[in-house]
Amino acid sequence: MVDSLLLIFMIIGILGIGSQWIAWKFQLPAIVVMSIAGLLAGPIFGIINPEQEFGDLYRPFISIAVAIILFEGSLNLKFKEVKGLGKPVFRIITWGAFLSWILGSLTAHYVAGLSWAVAFVIGGIFIVTGPTVILPLLRQSKLKPVPSKILKWEGIVVDPFGALLAVFAFEIIVFLSSDSRDASALLLFFLASLFAVVLGYIFGKVIGWMFESGHIPEYLKSPSMFGAVIACFTIADEVKHETGLLAVTAMGMTLANIGISSIKDMRHFKENISILLTSTVFILLTSSLTMDTLKDVFRPEIIIYVLLMLFIVRPLSIFVSTIGTGLSLQEKTLVGWIAPRGIVALTVASYFASVLEDEGFEGASLVTSLTFALVFATVCVHGFSIGWLARKLNLSSEGKPGAIIVGSNRFSVSLAKVMEELNIPVMVVDSSWDRLNRARRAGINHTYGEILSEQMEYSIDFTPYDYLISATEYDSYNALVCSTFIPEFGRKSVYRLSRQNRSGDQLDDLNHTIGGQEVFSPAEGIEDLKYKLKAGYVLRKTTLTSQYKLETYLRDKHDETVLLFVLKQSKQIEFFTDDRETTATAGDTIVSLTPPSKEFSKIKEKLENKKAGS
Incomplete structure (x- = not known):
């Protein structure tokens, strides 16, 4: 048995936090892991006996x-x-x-x-x-x-x-x-x-x-x-x-x-x-x-x-x-x-x-x-x-991890529409009825209210959502939303659009620890994304196969393509960012914002094939 109180404190800390980490890593009940760890360290192997050592x-x-x-x-x-x-x-x-x-x-x-x-x-x-x-x-x-x-x-x-x-x-x-x-x-x-x-x-x-x-x-x-x-x-x-x-x-x-x-x-x-x-x-x-x-x-x-x-x-x-x-x-x-x-x-x-x-x-x-x-x-x-x-009993919100998108605009509604098509739970939140009108017309799940207000804790059930994307026109507001929700979702699950160059706040000196990660690759601001949609860019879903791998997709894609996220076969979502390498294998679906030229070339190819067949 360990005699040093300092060593006992160390063992207890390692076992406690280590059990929490194992429970998180392997999706196990934390209490079960901690109970087993305590039994092994105490009565089974006799390493520690805190009641005896700590006394009164x-x-x-x-x-x-x-x-x-x-x-x-x-x-x-x-x-x-x-x-x-x-x-x-x-x-x-x-x-x-x-x-x-x-x-x-x-x-x-x-x-x-x-x-x-x-x-x-x-x-x-x-x-x-x-x-x-x-x-x-x-x-x-x-x-x-x-x-x-x-x-x-x-x-x-x-x-x-x-x-x-x-x-x-x-x-x-x-x-x-x-x-x-x-x-x-x-x-x-x-x-x-x-x-x-x-x-x-x-x-x-x-x-x-x-x-x-x-x-x-x-x-x-x-x-x-x-x-x-x-x-x-x-x-x-x-x-x-x-x-x-x-x-x-x-x-x-x-x-x-x-x-x-x-x-x-x-x-x-x-x-x-x-x-x-x-x-x-x-x-x-x-x-x-x-x-x-x-x-x-x-x-x-x-x-x-x-x-x-x-x-x-x-x-x-x-x-x-x-x-x-x-x-x-x-x-x-x-x-x-x-x-x-x-x-x-x-x-x-x-x-x-x-x-x-x-x-x-x-x-x-x-x-x-x-x-x-x-x-x-x-x-x-x-x-x-x-x-x-x-x-x-149908009382679980489990399924594909969902996403909350803050800000209703042309791009965010289009992104939400694609997520719904992939059966991903999604919700668009905005404090303006006028801006939310676009989401309502598209039939997207939406909530009216200020996401930062305390009342939203009771208006929204956050359980189905594992990710948050702040996609408003205001860079400082996006950073504030992400900073607020980092403790709820985790730093790796909170995203904001890239800071804008032509409009919005100039936050070049924004501390990298404030706000969420800049999302999509290449990272672009909301005005750029809305402009591309207006110019005819489309959101495309591409499913990889054993023959058509990620390397092939990245080689063949148009230079102006904006990579959005990967829906994996495990139902997990992995968003593209410039500072993190995203992986995808056969069966995964890549969602991207693709230039219209690729659409035109595909239509032209289909017409030529049809003509050749006739």
Whole structure:
């Protein structure tokens, strides 16, 4: 085992971020890869044991990390987002959670053999799903808006309630089992929960006011936010254990819904911190497990318990709680199947395992094994099945990666038309009804509105689109749009047209890191492209074969041809740029803007062939 704390930190960091990279590279659920990496480094090979090495710092570190992760997730909970979905969301996070608690507790008692006390505590813990597992799955699976929003809201809102429900169940158990029953402990629990909500709301309002009024400089906003989250969590948690999660959730939801401009600027930074913490905490938790815990996972009663939770408890609680909510059978089926447990379940369960065991409750020794069995089973089964099931139920936006084109003009509409002919999802966005008229007449999917406005987050479902092309007449606006959406799409998937020479802004000194990549080869401005279309240039689709290869195509094409993009057989799109070599093989389709002379020569060739045939 490694003795150096510095080396342990290094190993945890490498395993966490390395697992995230492997998951991205091979399209695997990140939680599954991290769990396996932690198990290999911990109980299997015995390289590290963070709980033993970190000592008293282990639990506080994990608690604060979970609080920050939950806060970051709650910043995405805007009430505008669930417009029209309020009823099913409310039912699932209330009646659905309650049914899941009762059914899970009964299953834990009668199947897993836990005492009533332990069963009701662990039943409360297992209603949680959480942002650490749900959000990565939603990013990978590309669900349609309705199931995606329901799962996201459930995962983030129910997370603190699961911990509170476990605390509530424990307080009830202690109250009922005590010889001198004192209801003051129960009253204190409810008052502490109410205090946590009020505290989170006050923290959110105060931080929001300080940000907007300029009492905190820009460079201190992110550090101040993290300091406030830790303070809010710690104060509430010191009053009553596990109410800190409720406090930071209330704080995040308050900030998300009071319309602070600074929040969006900081969100991407907090997302990066959240990913780092998620990776670290999962490696910490799994590598701290023991071989005895892993062996208990394969006990028959635990395996049967996990199967019942997967196939009976979760689906039944969702189907019953969503009666009359307007959700389709397909949506109920998907939501009823997807419920992976994650960090909160493991951390809260590990806390109660020691507390229940100290109190002498029967079955407390199995809590950690039961929790890990359910966590690992759900992240594996749901992680690998969510995409397949969504496609089977027609609730997936998967298919050919789509493109959003900003700016409606002669060229952008023509490009969108060709993409639609190739069955590529495409949308033209413009803030002018007059300019959008061209897209409307062409029957192109379009949206009216300012792409940079916050309202567009609720008007457009960005899920089907993997690329963004800013093709307006204004160079500075194109650069601004691309810079804004780089965190959403990735730097390699955001493009803008070349800066113009004859008109538009003169941005010769524009920093190369600002805006997206200049697209098409040779890169040309919007005025040049519109002029070529007006002069008779056409957008041509050319499919390569084993005989007609890319080299041949490039050799034969007209010198004035503008290469636009390649649609590969794998359904991926690869745009041509001057600074990157684009590859294409047999079966791929090249789309280009071709001079009219080639069209005339082809027509003339056909006429001559027809005449010769006659």
